Amino acid sequence: MSAVDVLGAPGPPAVETAAWRRRARGLRGLPLQAKIGAGILAFLVLVALLAPLIAPYGQNQLDFDHILSPPSLSHPFGTDSTGRDVFSRTLYALRVDLAIVAVVTYIPLPIGVLIGAMAGYFGGIVDSVVARVIDVMIAFPFFVLVIAVIAVVGPGVKGVLIGVPIVAWALYARLARSEMLVMREQPFMLATTALGYSRRRAILRHAVPNLMRPCLIYSTLDMVVNLLLLASLAYLGLGAQPPNAELGSIVADGQSTLLTAWWVATLPGLVVVLFGVGAGMLGDGLSDGRLRGGVQ
Amino acid sequence: MTALLRIEGLRVEFGDGDAPLVAVDGAGLSVAPGEVVGLIGESGSGKSLTCRSVMRLVPRPGRIAAGEIEFDGRDVLAMSAQELRDFRAHDAGMIYQDPFSSLNPVYRIRDQIAETLRVNLGVGKADARAQAVELLDGVGIRDPERRALSYPHELSGGMRQRVMIALATASRPRLLLADEPTTALDVTTQAQILALLLRLRAERAMAVLLVSHDFGVIAQVCDRVVVMYAGHVVETGPLAALYTNAQHPYTRALLESVPELESAGRRTRRPGIAGVPPELTEVLPGCVFKPRCRHAQPGCEAISMALEPVSEGHETACPVRPFAGTGSAPTARAGAQR
Numbered sequence A: 001m002s003a004v005d006v007l008g009a010p011g012p013p014a015v016e017t018a019a020w021r022r023r024a025r026g027l028r029g030l031p032l033q034a035k036i037g038a039g040i041l042a043f044l045v046l047v048a049l050l051a052p053l054i055a056p057y058g059q060n061q062l063d064f065d066h067i068l069s070p071p072s073l074s075h076p077f078g079t080d081s082t083g084r085d086v087f088s089r090t091l092y093a094l095r096v097d098l099a100i101v102a103v104v105t106y107i108p109l110p111i112g113v114l115i116g117a118m119a120g121y122f123g124g125i126v127d128s129v130v131a132r133v134i135d136v137m138i139a140f141p142f143f144v145l146v147i148a149v150i151a152v153v154g155p156g157v158k159g160v161l162i163g164v165p166i167v168a169w170a171l172y173a174r175l176a177r178s179e180m181l182v183m184r185e186q187p188f189m190l191a192t193t194a195l196g197y198s199r200r201r202a203i204l205r206h207a208v209p210n211l212m213r214p215c216l217i218y219s220t221l222d223m224v225v226n227l228l229l230l231a232s233l234a235y236l237g238l239g240a241q242p243p244n245a246e247l248g249s250i251v252a253d254g255q256s257t258l259l260t261a262w263w264v265a266t267l268p269g270l271v272v273v274l275f276g277v278g279a280g281m282l283g284d285g286l287s288d289g290r291l292r293g294g295v296q
Numbered sequence B: 001m002t003a004l005l006r007i008e009g010l011r012v013e014f015g016d017g018d019a020p021l022v023a024v025d026g027a028g029l030s031v032a033p034g035e036v037v038g039l040i041g042e043s044g045s046g047k048s049l050t051c052r053s054v055m056r057l058v059p060r061p062g063r064i065a066a067g068e069i070e071f072d073g074r075d076v077l078a079m080s081a082q083e084l085r086d087f088r089a090h091d092a093g094m095i096y097q098d099p100f101s102s103l104n105p106v107y108r109i110r111d112q113i114a115e116t117l118r119v120n121l122g123v124g125k126a127d128a129r130a131q132a133v134e135l136l137d138g139v140g141i142r143d144p145e146r147r148a149l150s151y152p153h154e155l156s157g158g159m160r161q162r163v164m165i166a167l168a169t170a171s172r173p174r175l176l177l178a179d180e181p182t183t184a185l186d187v188t189t190q191a192q193i194l195a196l197l198l199r200l201r202a203e204r205a206m207a208v209l210l211v212s213h214d215f216g217v218i219a220q221v222c223d224r225v226v227v228m229y230a231g232h233v234v235e236t237g238p239l240a241a242l243y244t245n246a247q248h249p250y251t252r253a254l255l256e257s258v259p260e261l262e263s264a265g266r267r268t269r270r271p272g273i274a275g276v277p278p279e280l281t282e283v284l285p286g287c288v289f290k291p292r293c294r295h296a297q298p299g300c301e302a303i304s305m306a307l308e309p310v311s312e313g314h315e316t317a318c319p320v321r322p323f324a325g326t327g328s329a330p331t332a333r334a335g336a337q338r
Helices: A003-007 A019-028 A032-049 A086-106 A108-122 A124-139 A142-153 A157-183 A187-194 A199-235 A247-255 A263-291 B047-054 B081-090 B109-121 B125-138 B157-168 B187-204 B215-221 B239-245 B249-256 B298-302 B330-337
Strands: B005-014 B021-031 B036-040 B063-071 B092-095 B175-179 B207-212 B224-229 B232-238 B308-311 B314-316
Touching: A032 A086, A032 A263, A086 A108, A086 A157, A086 A199, A086 A247, A086 A263, A108 A124, A108 A157, A108 A199, A124 A157, A142 A157, A142 A199, A157 A199, A187 A199, A187 B092, A187 B157, A199 A247, A199 A263, A247 A263, B005 B047, B021 B036, B021 B047, B021 B063, B036 B047, B036 B187, B036 B215, B047 B063, B047 B175, B047 B207, B081 B109, B092 B157, B109 B125, B109 B157, B125 B157, B157 B187, B175 B187, B187 B207, B187 B215, B207 B215, B215 B239, B224 B239, B224 B249, B232 B239, B232 B249, B239 B308, B239 B314
Parallel strands: B021 B232, B036 B207, B036 B224, B092 B175, B175 B207
Antiparallel strands: B005 B021, B005 B063, B224 B232, B232 B314, B308 B314
């Protein structure tokens, strides 16, 4: 966005741009960092979605003639101790992991935003109660809680799918609540009351869309935390059970051969790092744009 | 003519009930249908709170502790939640000082106006959009079809205030509460916004309660003026009466502190008003203006701040009347009042 638009000084009116051009301009206006981050994430998601087409071998296809062969053209990430193609396994693992991360990050988000928005909007007793509950949820050791849930429901991704959302909503609720406390005093929120709108409309239509942006930025960080959590659990053997692959379990498998076949553990690990870097850059870039007021 | 809006004995308090801080104390005013009434005072005089009280929008933790607010014969303070929503939706509109944050940043201005038409007047979606464009045209937005698609951040302050006026008056309220609508705008834009308010008043017979700290603004548009100081109404009357024959020392001092164009280029010093307004924590006996008043008398700490008539429609809270006629010694009058 140009400074002219911000100041509203005379000049070519911004309205001349059609809606799609405005959106395109909004994307182009993002900091380079955010664009690179979004590119990395888009690439990983695309690769994960297309895993069955891209993967040269099945994820559990054994090949005892090529055990622990180093990366080559036919096996880009090499093979593991049972001759399975690490590249193919990584792609399938990424598919599972990204799906789980998306679920455990983006299902708690709207729930948390809604709870936080209501607490901030109504204030008083509602707010006090919600704020205390949030504090308790956040004070509780996250990892221990998820492991406790796994202890109840048994190993596998179910534990993560249940355990993470139980706590994660509180992170978004806390963020949304604090933003709401500030926004509540903004004239445009006052206007919703002065115009006789219902509280439901004020919260859902006017407050929540404004709260989403900081929460979405925060969610990029949360995704990384969740992917690491998932990898850690799989590494500990509490994630997807063999023979199904998760990034963490591939790394765990490759650990025993780390000195003779570094690729088995290292290359899937780098994929986790790549995801973390991508999400981090996207979040950082978005919040920069937000500070400058440059993003829609 | 019966008043459209009548406020009497309004008291707005902050803090706990045992030792409340009184921000507005016994304020009263009335607005006739189609009348533009100016509410003027320094920062912290309680003018904005009085204005917001009409909509029962006193910011927390403030509360209306006493008083009557009557709109068209209906008691605003006794309204149920549903009645109050209906009152806000149809009978009164409100615009604010800060046009930069009074529109929701995530929606196009057309959609914000269309929303109020749909929610408050039950207009259909397509109709509401078309009417929103007409309303934008009505408040002087040029090229309204295209401007309607803008987001608030794409507009200048003056245009945003126009949009806000279109939004607040979309359901054709009979009263517009304008809380310092031009304070954040430059003088040229200010004049345009005031002209727009006057035009809307003429077109729709809409009354306006205009809050300002600027006598220049008040003088341009108001029929009647209410002067507030430290939570009290100190003087009220027709614009001309207040300008030519202000009876309260505070009103006089306020008028004298307005710079004149004639003095431009010459070194002149406006008298100003010595001292600062009292803090909310200070409870002053009698006249709240006494510590800063050049005409203070020994009896001033015992007066009641009640308004007394001067002439038709002109009332003042100063019983000393230091400016009343010639020959009448202020001291004698003050003695007579007690």
